[in-house]
Amino acid sequence: MALNGAVVRVAAVGDVHCGKASTGALQPLFARMAEHADVVVLCGDVTDNGLPEEARVLAREVSGVLKIPALAVFGNHDYESGHADEVAAILADAGIRVLDGDGVEIGGVGFAGVKGFAGGFGARALQSWGEAVLKSFVREAVEEALKLETALARLRTPQRIAVLHYAPIRATVETEPAEILAFLGSSRLEEPINRYGVALAVHGHAHNGAPEGRTATGVPVYNVAIPVLKAAFPEQPPFRLFEIVVGSPAPVAASAP
Numbered sequence: 001m002a003l004n005g006a007v008v009r010v011a012a013v014g015d016v017h018c019g020k021a022s023t024g025a026l027q028p029l030f031a032r033m034a035e036h037a038d039v040v041v042l043c044g045d046v047t048d049n050g051l052p053e054e055a056r057v058l059a060r061e062v063s064g065v066l067k068i069p070a071l072a073v074f075g076n077h078d079y080e081s082g083h084a085d086e087v088a089a090i091l092a093d094a095g096i097r098v099l100d101g102d103g104v105e106i107g108g109v110g111f112a113g114v115k116g117f118a119g120g121f122g123a124r125a126l127q128s129w130g131e132a133v134l135k136s137f138v139r140e141a142v143e144e145a146l147k148l149e150t151a152l153a154r155l156r157t158p159q160r161i162a163v164l165h166y167a168p169i170r171a172t173v174e175t176e177p178a179e180i181l182a183f184l185g186s187s188r189l190e191e192p193i194n195r196y197g198v199a200l201a202v203h204g205h206a207h208n209g210a211p212e213g214r215t216a217t218g219v220p221v222y223n224v225a226i227p228v229l230k231a232a233f234p235e236q237p238p239f240r241l242f243e244i245v246v247g248s249p250a251p252v253a254a255s256a257p
Contacts (some may be wrong), residue, residue, distance in 0.1 A: 013239040014043030014204020018058040042165030043204040044075025044165025055087040059094035098225035101147030108246035110155030117141040121180035149192035163203035171213025172223040173206040
């Protein structure tokens, strides 16, 4: 448990897409993150096709490098092959805790994680009306938002971080083609973020999105997908670093390492 006034450094990245041929490719990134941070956060699509073999490659990439707590949420790619439970178990053995509607406190900072889902943003978000398949689609988005709300509600730390794969606001995805915006996130995820006064939210998924935005109440939201960070900060390693002052309402300091 960190004392009030202590600083917890959080390194976040999304969409590493670890594949069978990724051996040696990701270890330098994880080593840099561990060098700069106290906690590592992976914002979904940790594997390329959700295969156990890919998870084992990722486990080897972090082995011996990440000596600090590591958290993750899954993305759509991690569900592709129907082996999500096995992938989560492999990552857990490697020291990466996968959050799915639950939360954890590290150093006095609370982390609540869900995958999230699609559906669109604001007044034009998809509504539960019409065909059964559309109602099921909307129900998935609602259930992910409820999972996030439950996880945030259970945390008792003054500073909370929402860890997502899908975007909770339009601002960090609006540079994507208009035809796919509704599939990149859901503003239903924004509601619990605002309600519980989250310090910041991180997500991935939108490879051509914008690096930063804010919710309606001013909560900072960061798109940490690797392609976004490489484009926005070409001279820096592709992750964002956040300094959280424990027990303080002071703004979160965010930077590229």
